Each structure stands twice: as structure tokens, then as C-alpha cells.
Amino acid sequence: MKKLLTVTALVAGLSMAQVQAKDWNNIRIGVEGAYPPFSSVTPEGELVGFDIDIAKTLCEQMQAKCEFVKQDWDGIIPALLARKYDAIIASMSITEERKKKVAFSDKYYNSPxxxxxxxxxxxxxxxxxxxxxxxxxxxxxxxxxxxxxxxxxxxxxxxxxxxxxxxxxxxxxxxxxxxxxxxxxxxxxxxxxxxxxxxxxxxxQLSEEGAGIAIRKQDTDLVEKFNKAIADIRANGKYDEVAKKYFSFDIYGK
Amino acid sequence: MDFSIIADNWPLYMQGLGLTLQLVALSLVIGFCIALPLALMRQSSIKAVSWFAWGYIYFFRGTPLLVQLFIIYFGLGQWEWLKTTWAWDLFKEAYFCALLSFTLNTAAYSAEIIRGAIAATPHGEVEAAVAYGMSPFKRMFRIILPSAARRALHAYSNEIIFMLHGSSVAGIITLNDLTGVARLVNSRYYSPFEAFLTSGLIYLCVTFAIVAAVKALENRWHAHLRPRTA
Structure with missing residues (x-):
């Protein structure tokens, strides 16, 4: 009986830890860093670009602490699934094949x-x-x-x-x-x-759906969080502030 | 785990295997033809000749194959004047760049193996050849090299296997070799495990085939060294 109690306590403790982790106060974001002007690395080693700025703005909006993880394109989805980070903000177009592996937020831009x-x-x-x-x-x-x-x-x-x-x-x-x-x-x-x-x-125009944020399928709450944040920064003008820094036209598309 | 994607892409893997085998075989054959004179040059009593061979061997053994490939493929592409010459028709092709860097690389390693085997020739064999009145040239080709070839075989089989595995860097310069195909399949289906495991298994099979072939050759060439059975 005592053993059972310990196990129960352990399980309860574990699931609590999981619940805490799911608050998403800390989010690790996978980026590519070799795709200017969306994402690149300065000679000083700093990540810059539209993807990076949008990611920072979204994190601010969600009041989450974000950490960037640089990952080559080839391994960018496998590394997400392997939990090296929690979301991919790397100009990833929303496609049917990718949807089989990951969930996507709403688009954050769409360019031809x-x-x-x-x-x-x-x-x-x-x-x-x-x-x-x-x-x-x-x-x-x-x-x-x-x-x-x-x-x-x-x-x-x-x-x-x-x-x-x-x-x-x-x-x-x-x-x-x-x-x-x-x-x-x-x-x-x-x-x-x-x-x-x-x-x-x-x-x-290759994609109807544009580029979205890729997230592991089970993290539906994070998808919703990002969707809300995208809608928020679209509404409060912060998206346009970032977009103006990089583009002279409407990158968000229709 | 879903190996149906491998079944669907099997022809692609076979093409990749074909390219890998072709690249490795060609570079080994051409590389060997360069390695033999290089090993002899290394033994030369003329300083300039032996230093040249030494420098070549140590440059190619001292730098990674990947770096050599990048220098040839991306590096030479930056020289505008090269593009105006006929040579650019060759350097334009990723296949040629891969073949060139593999050949130069394996030539250096093979030369060291041959040189080592020559240096280890038993004194008695050379003395006997001298006693027969053979010229230095005849001595080299009748006595020293055949005997060295037997000794070098085992070390050279390692070089063949290293070359097979080293050839996997060809995928980086857009060639669809066995590794390149695995990268392609991986990025198409986001299934790294299935994609790379498959090419790993194919490499393994080829490696075993090489080992078996060398063993058969050794049995034949080293027959005189085996203990006699009644």
C-alpha cells in the first residue's frame, strides 16, 4: 500500500511538473539563420532578420521568455520533434506534408x-x-x-x-x-x-496558406497562444512596425 | 517507423548507390595510378623530388576531405579567370569536383601505404635480386613491388573502406550519392531514422562485400605464407 502511495505521489508530482511546464513562460524557438532578410547571423554572431524580430515581438506579446536555437533547415522539423525547441519561426510555408508531422499557427506572412x-x-x-x-x-x-x-x-x-x-x-x-x-x-x-x-x-504564388509557426502536434495550447499573439500584434500595430523595417510593401498578403 | 517510404524511394537509393560506387571506384583506380609514382618519388634520392611527394602527401593527409572538397568546389568557383578557360567546363560539374578531390585524397593515403610496404621489403629478397644481376628497374618491378603489393593489401583494403565512407561528403555539393539521397528522402518525409538507417545498411553491405573480396584475394596471394596442411 505504501509503495502504491509513493507511486501515486510520484505520478501526481510528475503531472504537476508537466502542468507547470505547459504554462509556456519559457519558449525555445528554432530558427535557421541562413535566410536573409528573414533570418541571418551578423559577423558578431547575433541573429537578425524579420523572423527573429517577429519572434521577439510575439514573445513580448505573450509575456514569455524566449530563447533562440539555430538549426539547419534539413533538420529543423526533426529537432522540433526531438524537443530541442518548442516552436519553429523560420519562414516555414504551411504545406500538407509538413502538417502530417507538425501543427501550424496561422500565417505570419505570405510572399510569392x-x-x-x-x-x-x-x-x-x-x-x-x-x-x-x-x-x-x-x-x-x-x-x-x-x-x-x-x-x-x-x-x-x-x-x-x-x-x-x-x-x-x-x-x-x-x-x-x-x-x-x-x-x-x-x-x-x-x-x-x-x-x-x-x-x-x-x-x-506557391502557397495559399503562407508561412506559419510550426509546433509539435500535442502542444495545441501553444498553437492557440501563438495564434492569439499574431492576431494581437496585427491589431495593435506592432506587426507593421517590424514589417516596415524590412519591406516597402505588405508582406502579410491578403 | 514507416519503411514504406523507403520502398517507394528504393530506385532513388539504387541510383545513389550507383553514383557512390562509381565515384569511389574511379577515384581509387585513378588515385592508385598517381600513388604508385608518388611512392617511388618519395623514395627518390633526389631531394627536390622526394620533398615534392612529401609535401603533397602531407597536405592531403593533413586536411579533412570535406575541406578539400569545399576548396575545389566553392573556392575555385570564385576565381573569375578560371571561368574564362576550358577548365571551367570541368570544374562547373559537381561530379568532376568530387572525383578530383577524392582522387587527390586517396592518392596521398595510398602512396603512404605503398611506401611503407616497399620500406618493409625483406633485405634478403633485394640482395638475392642484386646477386642475380638485376637492374634497379627490374628489381623494383619484378621483386620489390610484387612483394610490397602483398604486404600492402590489408592496409589498402582499409583505404578502400575509408574512401567509401568518406565519399558521403559528395551529398553536400548537390550530388545525389547514397548519403545525398538519404538527405533528400529525410527532408521530403521528415523521417531521419528510416532515411539514414537505410543508407547506413547499404554502406554496411558494400563494406562487407569489400572485406570478403579482399579476404579472397589474400587467400590467393598469401597462399605461400599459409602453414602447410598435409
């Missing part, structure tokens, strides 16, 4: 995709025009998926980070990149190394 190629490139953006051409994408992003499905005769070259893709475009190893229009403009075209490159074709 576009092709970048050397200035004066005669590339025609169509299944025929891209036949046999090399298109660089970041591995298993919505851009990778879109290019793989829509340009079956093109060679899709996949990179671990967007920065590596920029390097190979400059080296001439790929004919064009398909990527987020905003990331491409601020992270590459506006920089000195992007001077000889330009957007080609029209912007493509």
Missing part, C-alpha cells in the same frame, strides 16, 4: 516565389523553356517541390542553404534559381554580388 537569372538571360519560364536547364533550389522547400512538379524536364539542383545556391548561381553552375521573391531581392539582388542578376518572369 520568383526566378532569378543572370541579367539578359534569354530563359523562358515554362516547362518547355526550362527543358535541360539547371534550376537551383533550397532542398525540400515549397520551391523545390514546385520546380520538381512543374518542370519535369529541367535538372533540379538542390542546396542545403539558400546562400550556397547564390554561390553556385554566381559560379555559373545553375542557369536560374527559384526562390522566395523577398529573400531573393533582399538577400541577393540588392547586394553587390547580385548586381548582374535580375528577376525573370512573373512572381508565382
Amino acid at each position: 516565389a520568383e526566378f532569378i537569372a543572370p541579367k539578359g538571360s534569354s530563359l523562358v519560364i515554362s516547362a518547355d523553356g526550362l527543358k535541360g536547364k539547371k534550376i537551383g533550389v533550397q532542398r525540400e522547400t515549397i520551391h523545390d517541390k514546385y520546380a520538381t512538379e512543374h518542370y519535369p524536364d529541367a535538372e533540379i539542383v538542390r542546396y542545403g542553404t539558400q546562400d550556397e545556391a547564390y554561390l553556385d548561381l554566381q559560379a555559373g553552375r545553375v542557369d536560374a534559381l527559384l526562390l522566395d521573391a523577398v529573400a531573393g531581392e533582399d538577400g541577393f539582388l540588392k547586394k553587390p554580388e547580385g548586381a548582374n542578376y535580375a528577376f525573370i518572369g512573373e512572381p508565382i
